[in-house]
Amino acid sequence: MRLLLKINGETKQWIIAPGDLLLDVLRREGYFGVKRGCETGECGACTVLVNGKPINSCLMFAAQTEGCEILTIEGVEQGGKLDSLQEAFLEYGAVQCGYCTPGMILSAKALLAEHPDPTEAEVREALAGNFCRCTGYLKPVEAVLAAARVYRTQKAKPQEGRTNQKEKRKRQKSKP
Amino acid sequence: MFDHIECFYRPQSVREALLLLRKVGKRGRILAGATDIVLQADRSTRFLVDITHVGLNYIRGNNRGCVLGATTTMAELEHSPVILALAGGILAKAAAACGSIQNRNMATVGGNLANASPAADTAAVLLALDAQVVAASSRRKRKITLADFYSGPHRTGLNGELLEEIVIPALPGGGRSGWAFQKLGRTETDISLVNVAAGLQADAKGRIKWARIALGAVGPTPLRARHAETLLLGNTINEDLLMRAGVAVMQEVNPISDGRASAEYRREMSAVLARRALRECATQAGVPAGSGA
Numbered sequence: 001m002r003l004l005l006k007i008n009g010e011t012k013q014w015i016i017a018p019g020d021l022l023l024d025v026l027r028r029e030g031y032f033g034v035k036r037g038c039e040t041g042e043c044g045a046c047t048v049l050v051n052g053k054p055i056n057s058c059l060m061f062a063a064q065t066e067g068c069e070i071l072t073i074e075g076v077e078q079g080g081k082l083d084s085l086q087e088a089f090l091e092y093g094a095v096q097c098g099y100c101t102p103g104m105i106l107s108a109k110a111l112l113a114e115h116p117d118p119t120e121a122e123v124r125e126a127l128a129g130n131f132c133r134c135t136g137y138l139k140p141v142e143a144v145l146a147a148a149r150v151y152r153t154q155k156a157k158p159q160e161g162r163t164n165q166k167e168k169r170k171r172q173k174s175k176p
Numbered sequence: 177m178f179d180h181i182e183c184f185y186r187p188q189s190v191r192e193a194l195l196l197l198r199k200v201g202k203r204g205r206i207l208a209g210a211t212d213i214v215l216q217a218d219r220s221t222r223f224l225v226d227i228t229h230v231g232l233n234y235i236r237g238n239n240r241g242c243v244l245g246a247t248t249t250m251a252e253l254e255h256s257p258v259i260l261a262l263a264g265g266i267l268a269k270a271a272a273a274c275g276s277i278q279n280r281n282m283a284t285v286g287g288n289l290a291n292a293s294p295a296a297d298t299a300a301v302l303l304a305l306d307a308q309v310v311a312a313s314s315r316r317k318r319k320i321t322l323a324d325f326y327s328g329p330h331r332t333g334l335n336g337e338l339l340e341e342i343v344i345p346a347l348p349g350g351g352r353s354g355w356a357f358q359k360l361g362r363t364e365t366d367i368s369l370v371n372v373a374a375g376l377q378a379d380a381k382g383r384i385k386w387a388r389i390a391l392g393a394v395g396p397t398p399l400r401a402r403h404a405e406t407l408l409l410g411n412t413i414n415e416d417l418l419m420r421a422g423v424a425v426m427q428e429v430n431p432i433s434d435g436r437a438s439a440e441y442r443r444e445m446s447a448v449l450a451r452r453a454l455r456e457c458a459t460q461a462g463v464p465a466g467s468g469a
Contacts, residue, residue: 001184018224019178021214041211041279042365053251053281059214060282061207063184064226107277128364129276 005065007031008075014062022048022057022065026072033073033102037131044130047103048072054110054129073102076109084154085109088147089140096134104130108144116152120145177217185225193230194314194338200225206338208247209282211275212291232286232340235259242344246286250274253285253298263305263347264355264460266373270297273357276365286339289325292332295368295393299326301357303398304373304390307344311337319343326397348386353377354460356453360445362436368393369437370445374453378463382412389421389453394429394446401428404450413458413465421454422447 003014003025016025023046026034034057037045041059048057049071076083085105088094095101104127111118111126118126123144127137185200187193197204203222207213213224232245237258244253253259253271260268274280274288274297288296289309299322307322311334325333347353355375359368376387387408389401404424411417431442458465 017179017181018184019181021178040215041275044276044278047278050281054278055281056211056276056278059211059279061178061184061210061214061224061226063186063224064207064210064228066186110277125364126277129278 001063003062003066005068005070007070008072016062018061018063020062022060022062025062026057026070031072031074035099035102037099042131043100044103044107045100047106047130049106049110052110052113054107056129071106071109073105076105083109083147084150085112085144085147088143088150092139092143092146094139094143096132100130100132100134104132104140108140108147111144112148112151116148116155118145118148178214180219180222181224182222183224185223186229187225187227188229190230190232190312190338190340191314193225193227194312196225197336197338198314201336206290208284208287209249209279211279211283212287212293227338228284237262239346241346244285244342244344246290246339246341247284248286250280250283250285250288250298251277254280262344263301263375266355266357266375267298267301267305269357270301270359270371270373273297273359273361273368273371275367279365285342289322289342290332290334290339292326292328292330292397293367294329294395294397295371296398297357297359297368297371297392299398300371300390300392301373302342302344303400304355304375304388305344305347306388307342309342310340311335312340313337323400328396347375348377350377352379352461352463354457356456356460358449358453358456360449367436370394370431370442370449372446372449372453374450374457376408376413376454376457376461378413378458378461382463383410384408384413387454387457389425389450391425391429391446391450394431394442396430399428401425401450403428408454413454413463415465418451418454418465422451425450 003016035045037043039058041056046057047054123141200223205221207224207226228247232247234245235256236243250271254268288298308319357373359371371392373390377385387405392398404421426447429446431439433439455465
């Protein structure tokens with residue numbers, strides 16, 4: 001069957017089998033940032049945003065996304081420039097092996113779109129469906145909170161250069 | 177894994193869905209959030225009927241109660257002002273307890289009931305709220321009370337029918353009432369080891385007019401602890417009464433042992449969670465039970 005959807009801003013038409021899972025189709029089409037993890041909806045490594053909402057692509061049939069807009073980690077950077085969330089994950093050392101990172105960043109992106117000023121508890125809840133088996137959640141949580149601050153200053157001041165510098169200096173200082 | 181699926185249908189109305197279901201018969205499966213169906217990977221399924229575009233996504237509240245469309249997601253229940261205002265928000269609380277955000281964005285309330293897991297979090301709450309489900313086929317439509325809906329683990333009274341909506345009748349008015357939902361799980365996103373939904377109302381003298389206690393994951397189906405409910409009637413809430421209600425609850429549940437917990441632990445925790453829930457209800461109703469474990 002034919003599947004028509006928008007992915008990372010591009011309209012695509014794919015031929016799929018009616019029982020194909022979204023995870024399999026996305027990887028077959030080259031979106032390798034969508035990770036195959038537990039395949040039982042527990043780990044969140046396969047998280048993508050469907051119409052802005054995080055879902056586990058291992059538990060969704062591709063056919064369910066007809067006419068939907070999908071965002072994968074490949075679509076998070078804009079014109080070769082990393083998103084503030086990606087920058088913050090690098091800056092804060094929130095990436096170790098990196099397998100859970102795409103899912104975490106997408107979950108965080110959905111959170112910040114709805115709650116630009118989340119509490120730490122809200123960040124932790126938003127990431128509760130994304131398992132990290134390397135190191136833990138402290139640094140990802142710090143990174144999301146830092147990215148939220150950057151998002152907010154970007155929104156407040158369209159000439160973002162300066163505020164970014166300021167943020168960076170603040171982060172440098174707070175490092176042990 | 178799903179190469180046995182021959183066709184994926186996307187009906188645009190309930191009527192179209194019902195005709196399709198009649199056509200595909202037992203080899204067809206109704207699909208909403210997909211989270212349970214993908215995990216079950218039933219190889220006898222040849223046709224999937226996606227009902228998320230048939231117009232069953234709604235929450236309608238009025239003074240006679242509340243009606244939920246079957247494909248309303250857990251995430252939608254969690255944030256709905258109608259659901260947050262209903263019975264102390266316990267249905268919103270239970271919906272928020274159904275796994276991670278990713279799964280709550282997909283999973284639907286109709287699916288949570290129709291899948292008939294004994295541990296379904298919204299089932300315990302809807303059972304305590306005396307909810308009914310509307311089951312439809314191409315020939316007829318009928319109402320089934322949730323208490324009669326379940327016949328065993330993953331077994332319901334649905335006979336090739338579509339669970340169309342869930343009706344929550346008006347709650348008893350008059351104040352001095354309280355509601356609570358309690359869940360015990362290994363982690364934030366794990367399935368319940370025990371869940372309890374409870375509600376009660378006190379009269380002007382602080383005596384209990386009615387009480388409802390529903391439990392999940394401690395029997396073949398979600399269940400009501402009717403003896404414990406009866407035992408509370410006409411009494412004022414105190415720790416001694418709560419202890420006796422807890423004992424009654426333990427006698428009414430029938431849990432199994434599995435990889436997550438033993439039957440003995442689940443039985444013990446049924447009483448603990450029921451007491452916590454009742455205490456919470458009593459506090460809300462303005463007749464607190466006093467301090468205690």
